Amino acid sequence: MMKRAVLIFLFILVGLQEAAACTAAVISGKATPDGRPLLWKHRDSDHLQNAIRVFLDGRYASIGLVNAEDTLGEALWAGYNSAGFAIINTASYNLLAEDDTVKLRDREGILMRQALQVCATVEDFGRFLENAAKPLGVEANFGVIDARGGAAWFETGQFTFRKLDVNDPSVAPGGYLVHTNFSFTGDPFRGAGHIRFNTAQHLFFQAHQQGNLTPRWILQEASRSLWHSLTGVDLETAGIASGAQRFVHFTDFIPRYSSTSSVVIQGILPGEEIALTTMWTILGFPLTSVVMPLWLAAGEKQPSLVVAGEDGHAPLCVKSLLLKEKLFPVKMAYGSNYMDVIPLLNPDGSGILRKLKPLEDLVFDLSLKHQEAWRKNGKHRQEIPAFYEKINSIVTAEYLSLFGM
Numbered sequence: 001m002m003k004r005a006v007l008i009f010l011f012i013l014v015g016l017q018e019a020a021a022c023t024a025a026v027i028s029g030k031a032t033p034d035g036r037p038l039l040w041k042h043r044d045s046d047h048l049q050n051a052i053r054v055f056l057d058g059r060y061a062s063i064g065l066v067n068a069e070d071t072l073g074e075a076l077w078a079g080y081n082s083a084g085f086a087i088i089n090t091a092s093y094n095l096l097a098e099d100d101t102v103k104l105r106d107r108e109g110i111l112m113r114q115a116l117q118v119c120a121t122v123e124d125f126g127r128f129l130e131n132a133a134k135p136l137g138v139e140a141n142f143g144v145i146d147a148r149g150g151a152a153w154f155e156t157g158q159f160t161f162r163k164l165d166v167n168d169p170s171v172a173p174g175g176y177l178v179h180t181n182f183s184f185t186g187d188p189f190r191g192a193g194h195i196r197f198n199t200a201q202h203l204f205f206q207a208h209q210q211g212n213l214t215p216r217w218i219l220q221e222a223s224r225s226l227w228h229s230l231t232g233v234d235l236e237t238a239g240i241a242s243g244a245q246r247f248v249h250f251t252d253f254i255p256r257y258s259s260t261s262s263v264v265i266q267g268i269l270p271g272e273e274i275a276l277t278t279m280w281t282i283l284g285f286p287l288t289s290v291v292m293p294l295w296l297a298a299g300e301k302q303p304s305l306v307v308a309g310e311d312g313h314a315p316l317c318v319k320s321l322l323l324k325e326k327l328f329p330v331k332m333a334y335g336s337n338y339m340d341v342i343p344l345l346n347p348d349g350s351g352i353l354r355k356l357k358p359l360e361d362l363v364f365d366l367s368l369k370h371q372e373a374w375r376k377n378g379k380h381r382q383e384i385p386a387f388y389e390k391i392n393s394i395v396t397a398e399y400l401s402l403f404g405m
Contacts, residue, residue: 020091023196023254024179026143028151028166031175032213037145037267041078041088042223044258050283051314052306058117063296065261068308075109078263082296083120084147084274086265087112089140090179094186095157096139102158107137122150126163134159141179145267147274155183174208195252199229215264215280216364223262223286225254235341250339255286257336262286284320288352290360293367298384303392319399323352359398363391
């Protein structure tokens with residue numbers, strides 16, 4: 001039944017405006033080169049100011065992505081806890097009946113925050129949903145992984161849910177499963193995000209064939225893909241940035257005007273220390289920001305670039321949004337549907353994306369080197385604070401040098 005639904009979704013394109021349009025994937029260790037499971041969430045939201053926050057309440061401490069204005073920390077939109085359990089979500093628009101009258105809605109972030117307080121495994125999350133008071137106030141796809149190699153999606157409505165085990169070859173033949181804004185177990189003639197689903201599905205299939213499903217590939221290639229699966233246009237190779245055409249209609253790509261962050265949570269191998277779970281985070285608009293590796297082992301002493309400062313905003317997010325303004329200068333109605341590609345992709349090398357690539361490559365290279373060393377010597381708890389300071393300083397200096405901010 002689920003396979004048939006997948007095939008239907010691959011070919012039915014529904015033209016809907018999406019209020020909360022995220023693209024995500026659960027990748028089991030069977031599909032990654034190093035055997036570690038991954039969670040990916042490319043977040044789209046009306047809440048453009050995002051930040052990182054650490055929570056020390058509950059059975060387990062946790063770290064996650066929050067709306068910067070959520071000073072009480074009521075909701076979390078991607079994160080993991082000290083047990084190695086991690087969670088993300090995408091909104092779904094085909095699980096609830098069209099005439100659903102339940103008024104309790106939009107509690108996905110609250111539910112994920114609560115789940116991180118008490119869940120250690122994928123199985124725990126299933127029990128959490130079973131025992132939670134109904135209605136849940138959600139219509140969502142929740143992606144989860146754990147320190148035991150568990151990896152699954154839970155397509156969840158107000159009163160029921162269906163688990164899709166990504167380690168099960170009959171469910172996920174490639175060992176991964178992409179979601180956008182519909183559920184495979186929902187109404188096949190409703191939902192949203194079908195074009196983005198086809199785009200991500202194609203990209204992930206190619207990467208899997210090449211043995212390249214890594215945090216680096218996902219964040220640099222999938223989250224920033226400028227290829228449109230319906231039109232076939234690839235803005236990076238179409239020659240559009242030569243100057244002949246500045247503005248392009250920029251909808252239904254994976255990155256969108258509403259994109260606010262992109263996160264890959266990298267789990268561990270059996271027997272590895274849970275504290276080595278890594279949250280690779282692009283905070284702010286993904287086309288104008290860079291990755292920062294985050295570890296809960298550092299507690300509340302996270303890099304100052306990604307936590308809310310005295311003004312209530314995370315500096316890296318602010319910098320990325322200022323650069324984003326250069327890409328979307330049209331302020332009239334629907335102006336955000338049109339992107340100026342010259343500031344982003346200028347072929348003379350001055351484009352924002354090309355300027356930031358060496359910086360992000362350096363962050364990845366340094367982080368992966370330390371990550372591998374820590375897996376062998378166990379010195380991560382002692383060395384993460386100094387490493388944070390180094391990466392924070394490098395990124396801060398480069399944004400000042402490249403963009404004067």
